[in-house]
Amino acid sequence: xxxxxxxxxxARWMTNYGPPVLVFLGALAAWExxxxxxxxxxxxxxxPSLVLQTLVDDRNVLLPALAVTLETTFAAxxxxxxxxxxxxxxxxxxxxxxxxxxxxxxxxxxxxxxAIAPLLLIYLEAPQAVLVCAFLVAFFPIxxxxxxxxxxxxxxxxxxxxxxxxxxxxxxxHLRLPSALPYxxxxxxxxxxxxxxxxxxxxxxxxxxxxxxxxxxxxxEAGYRLNIPRMFAGLxxxxxxxxxxxxxxxxxxxxILGHWRMNEASRx
Amino acid sequence: MNPTMPLISLRRLGKTYANGxxxxxxxxxxxxxxxxxxxxxxxxxxxxxxxxxxxGLEPPSRGTLLRDLPAGxxxxxxxxxxxxxxxxxxxxxxxxxxxxxxxxSRPAATPVVEEMLALVGLAHEAGRFPRExxxxxxxxxxxxxxxxMRPPILLMDEPFAALDEITRFKLNDDLLxxxxxxxxxxxxxxxxxxxxxxxxRRIAVMAAxxxxxxxxxxxxxxxxxxxxxxxxxxxxxxxAEVSNALQEGQNGNLI
Numbered sequence: 001x002x003x004x005x006x007x008x009x010x011a012r013w014m015t016n017y018g019p020p021v022l023v024f025l026g027a028l029a030a031w032e033x034x035x036x037x038x039x040x041x042x043x044x045x046x047x048p049s050l051v052l053q054t055l056v057d058d059r060n061v062l063l064p065a066l067a068v069t070l071e072t073t074f075a076a077x078x079x080x081x082x083x084x085x086x087x088x089x090x091x092x093x094x095x096x097x098x099x100x101x102x103x104x105x106x107x108x109x110x111x112x113x114x115a116i117a118p119l120l121l122i123y124l125e126a127p128q129a130v131l132v133c134a135f136l137v138a139f140f141p142i143x144x145x146x147x148x149x150x151x152x153x154x155x156x157x158x159x160x161x162x163x164x165x166x167x168x169x170x171x172x173x174h175l176r177l178p179s180a181l182p183y184x185x186x187x188x189x190x191x192x193x194x195x196x197x198x199x200x201x202x203x204x205x206x207x208x209x210x211x212x213x214x215x216x217x218x219x220x221e222a223g224y225r226l227n228i229p230r231m232f233a234g235l236x237x238x239x240x241x242x243x244x245x246x247x248x249x250x251x252x253x254x255x256i257l258g259h260w261r262m263n264e265a266s267r268x
Numbered sequence: 269m270n271p272t273m274p275l276i277s278l279r280r281l282g283k284t285y286a287n288g289x290x291x292x293x294x295x296x297x298x299x300x301x302x303x304x305x306x307x308x309x310x311x312x313x314x315x316x317x318x319x320x321x322x323x324g325l326e327p328p329s330r331g332t333l334l335r336d337l338p339a340g341x342x343x344x345x346x347x348x349x350x351x352x353x354x355x356x357x358x359x360x361x362x363x364x365x366x367x368x369x370x371x372x373s374r375p376a377a378t379p380v381v382e383e384m385l386a387l388v389g390l391a392h393e394a395g396r397f398p399r400e401x402x403x404x405x406x407x408x409x410x411x412x413x414x415x416x417m418r419p420p421i422l423l424m425d426e427p428f429a430a431l432d433e434i435t436r437f438k439l440n441d442d443l444l445x446x447x448x449x450x451x452x453x454x455x456x457x458x459x460x461x462x463x464x465x466x467x468x469r470r471i472a473v474m475a476a477x478x479x480x481x482x483x484x485x486x487x488x489x490x491x492x493x494x495x496x497x498x499x500x501x502x503x504x505x506x507x508a509e510v511s512n513a514l515q516e517g518q519n520g521n522l523i
Contacts, residue, residue: 157354163323
């Protein structure tokens with residue numbers, strides 16, 4: 001067989017990514033054209049080029065705010081990992097723990113975080129309240145996915161561990177935790193996006209200005225000042241952050257599971 | 269172990285599940301040391317349940333089950349229909365599993381694991397992961413994992429059913445070679461008449477609803493089990509005899 005020619009690889013790349021890239025660029029171009037041809041004022045709809053320009057010009061406002069939001073997001077995600085996976089392990093070991101604490105987790109999950117935020121703001125300082133909100137939304141997918149994973153170890157392997165008289169601890173370490181890993185990583189991917197959303201929503205509710213202001217506050221603030229290009233620039237940054245978080249977690253999951261994805265590999 | 273006592277002895281054993289299904293009824297079965305006994309029957313006849321009862325994975329509902337086996341974790345090896353390897357662990361760690369759970373250190377276990385891998389012909393695959401192996405190789409790892417504990421008795425639940433015929437023939441031969449080398453007692457469950465005749469010295473033919481043994485067939489143990497045997501007259505006759513017993517058992521003409 002001939003080795004793949006660069007041109008054919010390029011051709012394959014073009015078939016895979018060409019259409020979406022072209023459509024995206026086309027949409028941007030149409031937007032730009034619409035604004036320029038109709039002389040739409042920037043406070044109604046800024047052109048993409050102006051949004052980009054604003055991103056660069058306002059970087060001293062936007063980037064520190066992005067850093068604040070991302071810091072909250074990652075702290076919340078970390079807490080959700082520790083709390084969610086930890087609680088899932090406790091659930092898997094003692095049924096009564098699961099029965100007693102799952103209702104709380106579900107109540108927190110089904111109550112919209114936007115409705116909890118004002119209450120938390122009464123009890124906590126704004127940055128802590130934002131962190132707790134982001135944690136609350138990120139926590140549940142990790143908890144439920146990990147719990148599901150811990151309970152779905154292969155039946156025959158479970159029997160084998162029983163046959164070898166493995167202790168509860170050995171079964172957890174050598175069977176349940178590895179079996180739960182793909183589920184946990186799936187939950188993590190969802191939680192990463194949700195932590196960002198939780199942080200943004202809570203920042204809007206908190207509305208705190210000053211040094212610790214997050215990106216969402218900057219967007220709201222820009223809105224009050226009718227600085228629409230900056231709103232778009234802020235939104236762009238949030239979207240990019242969300243995409244980056246998702247891509248990073250997907251890559252992490254692939255790196256960890258790459259060599260033992262039995263099913264996927266045998267299907268190819 | 270007392271050589272005159274069977275390793276495993278089932279008397280009037282029955283298993284009825286909570287939903288009222290009788291999986292097994294009136295099973296009398298002795299497994300002598302060194303035997304290669306096959307349980308042959310259609311699906312749903314409870315042959316796998318017998319293995320699970322022997323292994324102690326489920327309790328019987330009626331009758332007695334005696335096991336003349338050393339106490340502890342090493343007593344019984346089990347090979348499932350699916351290789352059931354841990355996909356996150358490489359071949360070495362999969363074979364190491366039983367010993368690891370027993371508290372044997374990795375350095376102490378390494379010679380045993382390597383010996384077992386050599387025995388099943390996978391000496392050079394220790395570092396590979398299950399997904400990189402063929403179905404036959406995975407099954408070999410599974411067998412090595414069971415044998416690493418040096419169990420006096422090995423229970424095999426349709427281990428080769430999912431493999432293609434060429435691989436299955438090869439593994440049949442390898443299993444016979446392994447048994448003659450290690451002297452492991454084997455209880456082998458299958459639904460293949462040909463496999464049961466080729467492998468065993470004794471066949472328990474079973475029928476379903478309720479699961480029961482309808483006929484015992486003893487085979488001439490002196491026959492060499494090789495390529496010749498597969499095309500010999502004796503093999504054909506045994507296959508016919510076993511087939512008939514299976515058929516009649518299902519029609520209710522026996523017992």
